[in-house]
Amino acid sequence: xLTLHGYFRxxxxxxxxxxxxxxxxxxxxxxxxxLAGEQRSAAYLARNPQGLLPALELADGEIISQSPAIxxxxxxxxxxxxxxxxxxxxxxxxxxxAAAIGCDTHPLNNLRVLNYxxxxxxxxxxxxxxxxxxxxxxxxxxxxxxxGSAEFAAGDQPGLVDCYLxxxxxxxxxxxxxxxxxPNINRIYANCGQHPAFIAAAPEQQPDAPAA
Amino acid sequence: xLTLHGYFRxxxxxxxxxxxxxxxxxxxxxxxxxLAGEQRSAAYLARNPQGLLPALELADGEIISQSPAIxxxxxxxxxxxxxxxxxxxxxxxxxxxAAAIGCDTHPLNNLRVLNYxxxxxxxxxxxxxxxxxxxxxxxxxxxxxxxGSAEFAAGDQPGLVDCYLxxxxxxxxxxxxxxxxxPNINRIYANCGQHPAFIAAAPEQQPDAPAA
Numbered sequence: 001x002l003t004l005h006g007y008f009r010x011x012x013x014x015x016x017x018x019x020x021x022x023x024x025x026x027x028x029x030x031x032x033x034x035l036a037g038e039q040r041s042a043a044y045l046a047r048n049p050q051g052l053l054p055a056l057e058l059a060d061g062e063i064i065s066q067s068p069a070i071x072x073x074x075x076x077x078x079x080x081x082x083x084x085x086x087x088x089x090x091x092x093x094x095x096x097x098a099a100a101i102g103c104d105t106h107p108l109n110n111l112r113v114l115n116y117x118x119x120x121x122x123x124x125x126x127x128x129x130x131x132x133x134x135x136x137x138x139x140x141x142x143x144x145x146x147x148g149s150a151e152f153a154a155g156d157q158p159g160l161v162d163c164y165l166x167x168x169x170x171x172x173x174x175x176x177x178x179x180x181x182x183p184n185i186n187r188i189y190a191n192c193g194q195h196p197a198f199i200a201a202a203p204e205q206q207p208d209a210p211a212a
Numbered sequence: 213x214l215t216l217h218g219y220f221r222x223x224x225x226x227x228x229x230x231x232x233x234x235x236x237x238x239x240x241x242x243x244x245x246x247l248a249g250e251q252r253s254a255a256y257l258a259r260n261p262q263g264l265l266p267a268l269e270l271a272d273g274e275i276i277s278q279s280p281a282i283x284x285x286x287x288x289x290x291x292x293x294x295x296x297x298x299x300x301x302x303x304x305x306x307x308x309x310a311a312a313i314g315c316d317t318h319p320l321n322n323l324r325v326l327n328y329x330x331x332x333x334x335x336x337x338x339x340x341x342x343x344x345x346x347x348x349x350x351x352x353x354x355x356x357x358x359x360g361s362a363e364f365a366a367g368d369q370p371g372l373v374d375c376y377l378x379x380x381x382x383x384x385x386x387x388x389x390x391x392x393x394x395p396n397i398n399r400i401y402a403n404c405g406q407h408p409a410f411i412a413a414a415p416e417q418q419p420d421a422p423a424a
Contacts, residue, residue, distance in 0.1 A: 049354040049355070049357065050312060050316070050351070050354040050355070051354070052316065058301075062301055064304040064305070064308060065308045065312075066307065066308035066311040066312060066315070067311075068280065068307060068311045068315065069304045069305070069306075069307035069308035069311055070304070070308075072303070072304070072307055073300065073301075073303070073304040073307075076300060076303070077300060088285065088288060088289060089270075089276070089285075091284070091285070091288070092276040092281045092282070092284070092285040093281075094281075095278065095280060095281035095284055095285075096276060096277045096278035096280075096281035096282075098281075099278040099279075099280045099281055099314075100262055100277075100278060102311075102315055103278070103280065103314055103315045103318075103319050104262070104264065104319050106315075107315050107316050107319050107320060108319060108320065108325065110316075113320065116343070116346070117333075120339075120342070120343075120346075121329075121333065121335060121343075123333060127333060130332070131328070131332075131333075134328070134332075139262070142262040143261070143262070145261065146261065
């Protein structure tokens with residue numbers, strides 16, 4: 001069985017949980033408490049020298065790090081239902097929207113970066129929140145118009161882009177990001193919120209989430 | 213023919229140039245001067261609403277943005293020589309190393325982020341350079357041991373990881389990053405520097421590079 005080393009609030013682990021649920025792949029969760037620094041423990045660094053979440057441990061003990069790599073691996077090894085469209089240009093467009101979030105947005109707001117801003121650079125809480133909002137707003141403003149009017153980001157079935165978009169919106173809402181200017185993102189987020197795979201993958205449903 | 217909208221020093225455009233050269237795909241270059249702000253022109257934003265480089269324009273005028281998406285598209289549409297290994301775990305490992313650079317390193321040091329640090333946050337030149345070095349050092353220290361002892365990152369032929377690694381090392385050297393602790397990265401970078409595809413893709417060889 002697969003083991004997902006993650007954390008209930010890790011945006012990148014959340015992406016992978018959604019994909020596992022969409023494909024109906026059985027897995028077990030191994031919690032790595034980011035706030036307690038467990039990602040820098042010797043045990044975890046042996047699995048993933050970057051000390052970042054998530055890491056997917058295969059049944060034979062091999063490890064795959066990096067959510068973009070894990071998502072592509074899952075789609076290649078468990079192709080049904082697909083995360084990516086079949087048409088070449090549509091595949092590229094989906095991967096580009098995923099990268100707009102996975103490369104240009106989330107890494108800037110990752111815990112280690114926020115810690116560097118407040119620690120090494122002495123940035124105060126208000127400026128940190130502005131930074132957080134700025135990068136999300138920049139991306140959401142750019143991609144909302146590309147998301148079309150379908151139920152999910154790439155049509156009538158959820159897929160790769162939704163795996164990235166939902167955790168990013170979840171983070172935005174948690175940090176009180178103004179969301180009024182993104183009608184397509186809001187519609188897709190609401191639709192995903194009704195879907196059993198997204199419900200099961202939500203942070204609050206994870207075994208390491210604190211009791212409500 | 214393909215048109216690559218890029219800039220000679222854009223790290224993400226450099227990745228795509230390497231892939232185009234490795235595969236021997238004919239293309240033309242359209243320069244977008246980042247320092248002059250041309251990525252925010254109406255003409256460019258119509259091509260890529262994110263206002264980031266590169267964008268690949270297909271023969272029929274369709275546009276693909278985001279270098280990770282472009283590289284996967286090129287590998288699917290021009291499969292020989294491949295950028296990715298054929299074995300599933302090896303493919304995942306290559307994509308994970310690419311994402312370590314493409315998600316966790318380069319976006320933190322992008323021009324727009326450096327401008328935010330100095331502009332909105334009032335970070336001085338020394339602290340900006342420390343930031344730049346910090347994220348590269350963090351990643352390089354984590355991945356050097358995963359790169360093995362082959363000529364290129366994934367064996368005896370260059371591939372996806374080299375497309376990411378070489379522009380990142382180029383940037384590091386340009387900003388006087390200490391590189392002594394990364395023997396595998398240095399060896400691979402030197403080997404790539406002898407390879408015709410990497411030579412042709414180098415920033416100084418591009419039509420928009422200033423005369424030496």
